[in-house]
Amino acid sequence: MDSHTPLFEIARFLKRLQWTALALGALWLLWLLAPVLTPFVLAAMLGWLGDPLVDRLERTGRSRNASVTLVFTAMALVMLIVLVLLVPLIERQIATLIASMPHYRDWLLQTAVPWLEARTRMDISAWLDFNRLAELIRTNWERAGGVATTLLGYLSRSGFAILGLVANIVLLPVLTFFFLRDWDLMVARVQSLIPRAHLATVSKLARESSDVLGAFLRGQFLVMIILGVMYGLGLWGVGLDLGILIGIIAGLLTFVPYLGPASGIILGCIAALVQYGDWEHVAGVLVVFGIGQVIESYWLTPKLVGDRIGLHPAAVIFAVLAGGQLFGFLGMLLALPVAAVANVLLRYAEERYTHSRLYAGEQPLPATVAAADQPAPSQAAVPEPAEHESK
Structure with a gap:
C-alpha cells in the first residue's frame, strides 16, 4: 500500500489540475462571449423571478402555457408603464436641474463657501479656483466630444455592432418567454445530472441559494x-x-x-x-x-x-463592482447570484468545519457537536434511567 501512495498523490494532483484548467477555460470563454451571453443571462434572471408566480397560477388549474402567457404579459405591461411614466418624468427633472445650475453655482460661491470660511477660518476660495475648474471642464468636454464623435463614426460604419444591439433588445422578451415556459424542465434536467449520492446536499444548497437571492432581489426591489x-x-x-x-x-x-x-x-x-x-x-x-x-x-x-438574506451590503457592492470590472455588464448581472451561492457555500463549509475532528482536535467532540453528527436514536434504543432500574 505504501508503494502506491506516491502514485495516488500524483493522480490526485493531476485531477485537481485538470479541474482548475477547466474552470479557468470556462472563465476565459465567459469573458469572450460576454456580449452574446448578456441577453440570455438577463432573460434567465427574469424567468427565474417569474417562475414562482407561474407555478402558483398552475396550482389553480391553469395550463403551463396559459400561466406563462399571463405572467409574461403582466411583466411586459409593468415595464411599459414604467417607461411611459418614468422616462418623461426623469427627463423633465433633469431639464429642471440643468436650468437651476446657475442658482446652485451662485449659492455655492456666495453662501456655502463664505459660511464654511467663517467657521473653519480656511481660505477655501484660494483652494477652489473656479475659473481653472471651468477651463478644465471645458477642455475635457471638448476631448470627450472628440472621442464621442470618433466612437459614433465607428458605430455608424459598423453595421454589425448596431445589428447586434438591436438583436439583443429583440431577443430579450423572446428569451424571457422561453425561460418562463421551460424553467421547470431545465431545473429537472440539471437535477437528473447530479450524482445520486450528492443529490440531497446539492438540492439543499440550491434551495438555500435560491431563497437568499430571491428574498434579496424581490424584497429589496420592492423596498x-x-x-x-x-x-x-x-x-x-x-x-x-x-x-x-x-x-x-x-x-x-x-x-x-x-x-x-x-x-x-x-x-x-x-x-x-x-x-x-x-x-x-x-x-x-x-x-x-x-x-x-x-x-x-x-x-x-x-x-x-x-x-434570512445573509448578504452584507459591502459584499454586494464588492461583488457588483468586481463583476463589472472582470466581465462588464454581464459580470454585474452575475454578481448577485454568484455572491448568494458563495455565501451559502461558505456557511455550509463553516458548518462542516465546526463539526469536524480538525476543529475539535484530538479531544472528544462536545456533546452538542457529537449529537449533531450522530442520527437521533429511536425510542426503543433509549435505555431506561438507572434510578428507574433501581426501583
Missing part, C-alpha cells in the same frame, strides 16, 4: 420602489422642484444601509436651501426622510426582505 415613491412624493409635497429626482436617487441607493437616506437628506437639504433659503423647508426634508426610515425599519424591510 427601493416604495421608498423612492414615498421620498419623491414627500419632497414634491414640501415644494422642491427636484424632489422627485432626489427621491428616485435615494430609493435606488436604499440597498446600502445609511447611504440611501444620507444621500437623500444631503441633496434634499441643499435643494431646499438653494430654492428657498430658509430652515422650514429643510425641516420638511428631514421629516420626510425620518418618516421613511421609520416605515422602512419597522415595516418594509421586516415584511418584504426579512432577516
Whole structure:
C-alpha cells in the first residue's frame, strides 16, 4: 500500500489540475462571449423571478402555457408603464436641474463657501479656483466630444455592432418567454445530472441559494420602489422642484444601509436651501426622510426582505463592482447570484468545519457537536434511567 501512495498523490494532483484548467477555460470563454451571453443571462434572471408566480397560477388549474402567457404579459405591461411614466418624468427633472445650475453655482460661491470660511477660518476660495475648474471642464468636454464623435463614426460604419444591439433588445422578451415556459424542465434536467449520492446536499444548497437571492432581489426591489415613491412624493409635497429626482436617487441607493437616506437628506437639504433659503423647508426634508426610515425599519424591510438574506451590503457592492470590472455588464448581472451561492457555500463549509475532528482536535467532540453528527436514536434504543432500574 505504501508503494502506491506516491502514485495516488500524483493522480490526485493531476485531477485537481485538470479541474482548475477547466474552470479557468470556462472563465476565459465567459469573458469572450460576454456580449452574446448578456441577453440570455438577463432573460434567465427574469424567468427565474417569474417562475414562482407561474407555478402558483398552475396550482389553480391553469395550463403551463396559459400561466406563462399571463405572467409574461403582466411583466411586459409593468415595464411599459414604467417607461411611459418614468422616462418623461426623469427627463423633465433633469431639464429642471440643468436650468437651476446657475442658482446652485451662485449659492455655492456666495453662501456655502463664505459660511464654511467663517467657521473653519480656511481660505477655501484660494483652494477652489473656479475659473481653472471651468477651463478644465471645458477642455475635457471638448476631448470627450472628440472621442464621442470618433466612437459614433465607428458605430455608424459598423453595421454589425448596431445589428447586434438591436438583436439583443429583440431577443430579450423572446428569451424571457422561453425561460418562463421551460424553467421547470431545465431545473429537472440539471437535477437528473447530479450524482445520486450528492443529490440531497446539492438540492439543499440550491434551495438555500435560491431563497437568499430571491428574498434579496424581490424584497429589496420592492423596498427601493416604495421608498423612492414615498421620498419623491414627500419632497414634491414640501415644494422642491427636484424632489422627485432626489427621491428616485435615494430609493435606488436604499440597498446600502445609511447611504440611501444620507444621500437623500444631503441633496434634499441643499435643494431646499438653494430654492428657498430658509430652515422650514429643510425641516420638511428631514421629516420626510425620518418618516421613511421609520416605515422602512419597522415595516418594509421586516415584511418584504426579512432577516434570512445573509448578504452584507459591502459584499454586494464588492461583488457588483468586481463583476463589472472582470466581465462588464454581464459580470454585474452575475454578481448577485454568484455572491448568494458563495455565501451559502461558505456557511455550509463553516458548518462542516465546526463539526469536524480538525476543529475539535484530538479531544472528544462536545456533546452538542457529537449529537449533531450522530442520527437521533429511536425510542426503543433509549435505555431506561438507572434510578428507574433501581426501583
